[in-house]
Amino acid sequence: MQLKQMRLEPRIRVPFVLVILAPVVSIVASFVLCAGLVAWSGASIFEAYGLLLKGALGSGFALSETFARATPLIFTGLAAAVAFKSRFWNIGAEGQLYAGALIITVLGTGMLDLHPGLIIPILVITSAVAGALMLLGPVLLKIHFGVDEVVTTLLLNFIVLLLVSLLLEGPLKDPMGLGWPQAEPVTEAAELPRLFQGLRLHAGLLLALLFSFIMWIVSIRTTLGYEMRAVGFNQKAARFAGMPVKRVMIITALISGGIAGIAGFSEVAGMKGNLTLDLSPGFGYTGIVVAMLAQLHPLGVIISASFVASIFVGADAMSRSAGVPSYIADVMVSVSLLCMLVSVLLVRFRIRWG
Amino acid sequence: MNVVKRSEIDISEKKPASEVVLRLRGITKVFGSLVANNDISLELKSGEVLALLGENGAGKTTLMNILFGHYIADSGSIEVFGRPIQQGSPHAAIELGIGMVHQHFTLADNLSVLDNVMLGTEPLWWFSSNRRAGRLKLEQLGERFGLRVKPNARVAELSIGxxxxxxxxxxxxxNAQILILDEPTAVLTPQETDTFFETLKKLVSGGLSLIFISHKMQEVLAISDRVAVLNEGRLVSELKTADASETELAQSMIGRSIELPERKTLKAGKPILKLKSITVMPEDGRSALSSVSLDICAREIVGIAGVSGNGQSTIADLITGLVEPRSGTLELHGEVVNNFSPRNMLQKKVGRIPEDRHSQGLIGDMTLAENSISECYQDPQFSSYGWQNKLNCQSFAENIVSKFDVRGYSPNSPVRLLSGGNMQKLILGRVLSGNPQLILANQPGRGLDVGAAAYVHEQLLAARENGAAILLISEDLEELLQIADRIAVIHRGRLSESYPRESISISQLGLLMTGQQKKSITNNHAIEADAS
Known part of the structure; x- marks a missing residue:
């Protein structure tokens, strides 16, 4: 008997419909695949998913919570997307986020006493600078000594987190904090305004949308974006064509780190009010998933961050009402990423049998 | 071409035409919109050398990959010794006695000869391998076919031959009975080719049947009993070598007549590029250069011949600006170049046609338009205050596309969709639109069909007429002799002096390529005078 074999053949032209369909299908597939787990935990599948959707999108409050959760994910997802597009593997958005949060805790809790219209731009810039500086070392080490940036950026996460922990137990500890390891809250002038009365959604979202849009324009309309794409697609050819590859990589790294740093500012000044050790439940790492789901597209990041956020927020609601563990959210996001990777493959290739 | 005369190695008279060992029936293979093989039927008889002739891209390699099980044909069947073969499995092909020698060797450099030969022939769950028996068999085979190798030598230490x-x-x-040789002479010097043909002769008299894939006419005429010509995926003719003529084969291989580019005799102008005893250390997998000197003048094409890996790509990298010399100087227009960077070289009006279009010349995922400006994207017409001028970029690309006849796709299509020839035309257009005074053409005709290669040569000759100095690096001696004014040979990082094209033959170039001195090989007085 002749065994049928599966082969992948590259598509000559990729239909646009498939590009749009791929993420939708992978999201649906992740719901289907996780249905078994939901059923296993004893809940009705449709009821549980209904609760999830309602918890994520069903009310003004739910939407506010979802987009408030999406805000840092847009920043970190964008940071990863920008870097990955140039083949710079920044795994350190978590650390850069904390670095941004740390610097505005130093500056924004009373050191600078300025008008909100002045202090907020200053804090945005300083948090970006802090995040960018976090990547300067890794990118220089990579360029000059070939040190793998995956290792350096990843390890810097722990260094920063431990530094924050040290400072929160020491010099930055809030004297009014009843002994909890938390910093003083930022001043009222430094706070990002709420978008709606009584809801947690804050102006950080607008900032995130603005940066996504800016990065999109930079990518397709500017000379820098052209260089960044060229270096990402084919570094050897970019070098051959006389592009300043090293400079482009440094600039890319600084932009990426800067955007992740602003996530820290947005979370402290918009969401939590002060720096704590649980400021980020892994936003930096989830940002990588967000970027991959968006296929590294700056505007796609907005959509994929909203999706991931709605799963997390919805799963919280689901676990409260239906008793399904909220860890199902992690499984769903991971499964949807795997489905996405497969569907990206299927968009670029066609399967042939025999 | 300096190859063994057919009469010396012809064995077909000694053996009566015998059984068919391999039969291909109606093989068709389609890749996307490209029909690589179109209903091909072939037979190979026992003890026969069948030459498969065709241009690059004619479908020779695809056909052999189907035969050896790398691909599965969309339709058609294969029989070996009368038994149908299971397609898609190299293992099955080997079992039935088919052996393949790939164009690019598939050897593990860090293993010994014996290890390479035995690799994969023994079951993995045995505790020890039977090396003694393996060595014995290898030595016997070497003895029988005159293929002497040292079983313990590491492959990395061996020469290409x-x-x-x-x-x-x-x-x-x-235990191969049928041996497929895919462009086996591409990496050999003319002299090595002669030895290689002796080996083939022994293989055939030892009972093997051979399929010899080539696009070199003379070799095919010299070694084969029968010729099958492929053109654009079709089998266009099949005849006895004895009945074939070179012109006839060329016609059916190309399917149209190609005129050789016209080459005017020009007087060389003042020197544009001067290399003065340049030495480059071997680094990053680059081969070294030792004390290389060369002058190239305006209105002149200087060729560098050599077997690949002898330092020619280092010369290319030097002129591209990717490597800095350890010692020696490089002068452009009489000025010493101190800043070795691609950017600086471009600013000094050096145009570069790279060896590898895919990895170095173009960015496959970017569009034709974006690729066309990749060397001048910082010019004010394409970039102002950091913004890219898409309209100018577009019209620049359209200009190149129409002027250099880049076919098939719009300026907004990704470059990876282009065929090799069209990619090369795009690169050529990009290079020539910068009005370069020095052009580095590194293997410009490699992998192109005859028509596209002729076009590239024509354009280089036109640039020469317009006053450019051109450095042509090639492994194709015919290409060099066709368009170069002077030819130098590189061997182990040393560049010979250059010889005028009229005064040197392919066989002399071949000897220089193996490192022999010109004086000792020539008896041509004109060259003696020139070389001194």
Whole structure:
């Protein structure tokens, strides 16, 4: 008997419909695949998913919570997307986020006493600078000594987190904090305004949308974006064509780190009010998933961050009402990423049998 | 071409035409919109050398990959010794006695010859391998077919010719009865080719049947009993070599007549590029250069011949600006260049046609338009205050596309969709639109069909007429002799002096390529005078 074999053949032209369909299908597939787990935990599948959707999108409050959760994910997802597009593997958005949060805790809790219209731009810039500086070392080490940036950026996460922990137990500890390891809250002038009365959604979202849009324009309309794409697609050819590859990589790294740093500012000044050790439940790492789901597209990041956020927020609601563990959210996001990777493959290739 | 005369190696008279060992029926293979093989039927008889002739891209390699099980044909069947073969499995092909020597060797450099030969022939769950028996068999095979190799030598230490011998032994070790040789002479010097043909002769008299894939006419005429010509995926003719003529084969191979580019005699102008005893250390997998000197003048094409890996790509990298010399100087227009960077070289009006279009010349995922400006994207017409001028970029690309006849796709299509010839035209357009005074053309005709290669040569000759100095690096001696004014040969990082094209033959170039001195090989007085 002749065994049928599966082969992948590259598509000559990729239909646009498939590009749009791929993420939708992978999201649906992740719901289907996780249905078994939901059923296993004893809940009705449709009821549980209904609760999830309602918890994520069903009310003004739910939407506010979802987009408030999406805000840092847009920043970190964008940071990863920008870097990955140039083949710079920044795994350190978590650390850069904390670095941004740390610097505005130093500056924004009373050191600078300025008008909100002045202090907020200053804090945005300083948090970006802090995040960018976090990547300067890794990118220089990579360029000059070939040190793998995956290792350096990843390890810097722990260094920063431990530094924050040290400072929160020491010099930055809030004297009014009843002994909890938390910093003083930022001043009222430094706070990002709420978008709606009584809801947690804050102006950080607008900032995130603005940066996504800016990065999109930079990518397709500017000379820098052209260089960044060229270096990402084919570094050897970019070098051959006389592009300043090293400079482009440094600039890319600084932009990426800067955007992740602003996530820290947005979370402290918009969401939590002060720096704590649980400021980020892994936003930096989830940002990588967000970027991959968006296929590294700056505007796609907005959509994929909203999706991931709605799963997390919805799963919280689901676990409260239906008793399904909220860890199902992690499984769903991971499964949807795997489905996405497969569907990206299927968009670029066609399967042939025999 | 300096190859063995057919009469010396012809064995077909000694053996009566005998049984068919391999039969291909109606093989068709389609890749996307490209029909690589279109209903091909072929037979190979026992003890026969069948040459498969065709241009690059005619479908020779695809057909052989189907035969050897790398691909599965969309339709058609294969019989070996009368038994149908299971397609898509190299293992099954080997079992039935088919051996393949790939164009690019598939040897592990860090293993010994014996290890390479035995690799994969023994079950993995045995505790020890039977090396003694393996060595014995290898030595016997070497004895029988005159393929002497040292079983313990590491492959990395072997010459190209020796590596090829190991590849053949690998197939023989697996009891191959049918041997497919994919462009086996591409990496050999003319002299090595002669030795190689002696080996083929021994293989045939030892009972093997051979399929010899080539696009070199003379070699095909010299070694084969029968010729099958492929053109654009079709089998266009099949005839006895004895009945074939070179012109006839060329016609059916190309399917149209190609005129050789016209070459005017020009007087060389003042020197544009001067290399003065340049030495480059071997680094990053680059081969070294030792004390290389060369002048190229305006209105002149200087060719560098050599077997690949002898330092020619380092010369290319030097002129591209990717490598800095350890010692020696490089002068452009009489000025010493101190800043070795691609950017600086471009600013000094050096145009570069790279060896590898895919990895170096173009960015496959970017569009034709974006690729067309990749060397001048910082010019004010394409970039102002950091913004890219898409309209100018578009019209620049359209200009190149129409002027250099880049076919098939719009300026907004990704470059990876282009065929090799069209990619080369795009690069050529990009290079020539910068009005370069020095052009580095590194293997410009490699992998192109005859028509596209002729076009590239024509454009280079036109640039020469317009006053450019051109450095042509090539492994194709015919290409060099066709368009170069002077030819130098590189061997182990040393560049010979250059010889006018009229005064040197392919066989002399071949000897220089193996490192022999010009004086000792020539008896041509004109060259003696020139070389001094």
């Amino acid at each position: 020796e590596r090829q011998r190991v590849e053949i032994l690998k197939a023989l070790y697996r």
